[in-house]
C-alpha cells in the first residue's frame with residue numbers, strides 16, 4: 001500500500017508554506033499559495049503544485065498560474081486540516 005494516499009486539494013485552496021516545506025527555495029522564504037492544480041506524482045514526499053502567489057483569493061496576474069514548486073505532503077495535509 002502506498003504511503004501516500006491521494007490528496008484532494010480543491011482549486012483555490014490557500015496553502016501557507018514555511019520555508020522548509022517547499023522547493024526549490026534558494027532564498028529560504030515562507031510562501032503563501034492559492035492552488036490551481038496539484039499533481040499526484042509524489043517525488044520523495046513532495047507533490048508538484050501550481051498556483052498563484054501574487055494575490056491570494058484574487059489573482060491579479062494574467063497567467064493561469066504564476067507559482068510552481070514541490071510542496072511537502074505533510075505541509076499540504078496541515079493546511080487542509082485547517083491548523084494554519
Ligand SMILES: [Zn+2]
Nearest residue numbers: 052054061066
Ligand atoms: Zn498569479
